[in-house]
Amino acid sequence: MLNNSQYIKKLRNSGLRPTKQRIKICEVLFNTDKTFHFTINELVTRISKVSDDKISLATVYNTVHSFKKKGYLKEIPINSDQSYFDTNTSHHHHFYDEGQKNLIDIDDADVEPVKINTKIPGKRIKSVEVLVKVEDDKS
Amino acid sequence: MLNNSQYIKKLRNSGLRPTKQRIKICEVLFNTDKTFHFTINELVTRISKVSDDKISLATVYNTVHSFKKKGYLKEIPINSDQSYFDTNTSHHHHFYDEGQKNLIDIDDADVEPVKINTKIPGKRIKSVEVLVKVEDDKS
DNA sequence: CAATAGTTTAGAACAATTATAATGTAGAAA
DNA sequence: TTTCTACATTATAATTGTTCTAAACTATTG
Ligand SMILES: [Mn+2]
Ligand SMILES: [Mn+2]
Ligand SMILES: [Zn+2]
Ligand SMILES: [Zn+2]
Numbered sequence A, B: 001m002l003n004n005s006q007y008i009k010k011l012r013n014s015g016l017r018p019t020k021q022r023i024k025i026c027e028v029l030f031n032t033d034k035t036f037h038f039t040i041n042e043l044v045t046r047i048s049k050v051s052d053d054k055i056s057l058a059t060v061y062n063t064v065h066s067f068k069k070k071g072y073l074k075e076i077p078i079n080s081d082q083s084y085f086d087t088n089t090s091h092h093h094h095f096y097d098e099g100q101k102n103l104i105d106i107d108d109a110d111v112e113p114v115k116i117n118t119k120i121p122g123k124r125i126k127s128v129e130v131l132v133k134v135e136d137d138k139s
Numbered sequence C: 001c002a003a004t005a006g007t008t009t010a011g012a013a014c015a016a017t018t019a020t021a022a023t024g025t026a027g028a029a030a
Numbered sequence D: 001t002t003t004c005t006a007c008a009t010t011a012t013a014a015t016t017g018t019t020c021t022a023a024a025c026t027a028t029t030g
Helices: A004-013 A020-030 A040-050 A057-070 B004-013 B020-030 B040-050 B057-070
Strands: A074-076 A084-086 A092-097 A102-107 A123-136 B074-076 B084-086 B092-097 B102-107 B123-136
Touching: A004 A020, A020 A040, A020 A057, A040 A057, B004 B020, B020 B040, B020 B057, B040 B057
Parallel strands: A092 A123, B092 B123
Antiparallel strands: A074 A084, A092 A102, A123 B123, B074 B084, B092 B102
16 A cells, blocks of 8 residues: 555665556555455456556566566466466465355464474475365355 | 276276277376376376377377366466376375475375364365475575 | 267467567666 | 666567367277
C-alpha cells in the first residue's frame, strides 16, 4: 500500500529505473491490502483494466522477472503449463484445489514446524514449503 | 522389476492394449530397482539408448499421460518450464536443489506428520506434500 | 480370416516464454 | 538545459514444450 513516489524510491533503491511501466505494474501488484497469486496473462488483464495505455507483453515478462530477482515476487511451481507468481513473499504455504485451479495461502504460523528426519550430505535446508491439495468435501 | 509378460498383464488389466511401444516404455520406467524422476525428453533419451527402433514423441506423451491417469506415474510440479514425472507413486516428499536442478525423494516416514491449523470450508485435504529446497552447505 | 476400435506416427498447430534489434527514455555529465 | 549513454520498452520473430490431426497401423474379437 504505497503511493507512486514510494514505488519510485523502491525501484531506485533496487537499481531499477522507475519507468512509468514499472510504476504502473507496482501499483497493480502492490497497491492492495491483500496479496495474491497471478499468471502473466492475468497480470496483463489487470493492467489493461486500470490503465488506458498498454504495456507490452515483453515488458510485463521483463518486469515480473526483475521483481522476482529482487525478491518482490515469488514464483510458485503449481502448474507446469504456466508460471504462477505470488505477491506474498513471506514464508508461507498453500492450499491448492486442482479442480478449481484455486491457490490459497496458508500462513506460516498455521503450519507446525515440519520435522525432516533425513538430510543430504553437503546440503543445507533453504526452505520448507508445504502444498496441501484439497478437494470438495462431498461427504 | 517385472518382465514383459507381466507388463502385458498389467497393461491389459488397465484396459490399455499392450503394444510394443507401451511395453518398451514400461521396461524403461519400471524395470529398475530404484524409482526416479524424469522429463519427457529425458525419457525419450533413455528409450533411444535401450532400443533401436524409435517411439514417436507423440506416443511417449500419450503413454506417459495414460500411465499417469492409471496411477503408475505422478507428475511433480517443480518447474514451470517442463513437466516432471515420478515413477515413485507412493506418498512421499522431495528435496530440491535449485542450483543443480536435482530432485531427491524423502520417504514419507522421514517427515513427521504435518499439522495444518487452518482449513477451507467445504474442502477436504487430499494430500500434504513437502518440498524442501536445499543449497550447498558452504559453511 | 475380417471387422473394428484403439494406437502410433509425422508433422502441423498451439501457447507460454524468450530473443532480437530498433526506438525511446531516465539520469548523469557537461 | 542540453547532450550523452546506458538502460528500458516495444513489436515481432524465434524457440520450446506440449497437444492436435488425420492417415496408416495393429491388437483384439467374432
Ligand atoms: Mn501438463
Ligand atoms: Mn520460468
Ligand atoms: Zn501464496
Ligand atoms: Zn519423488
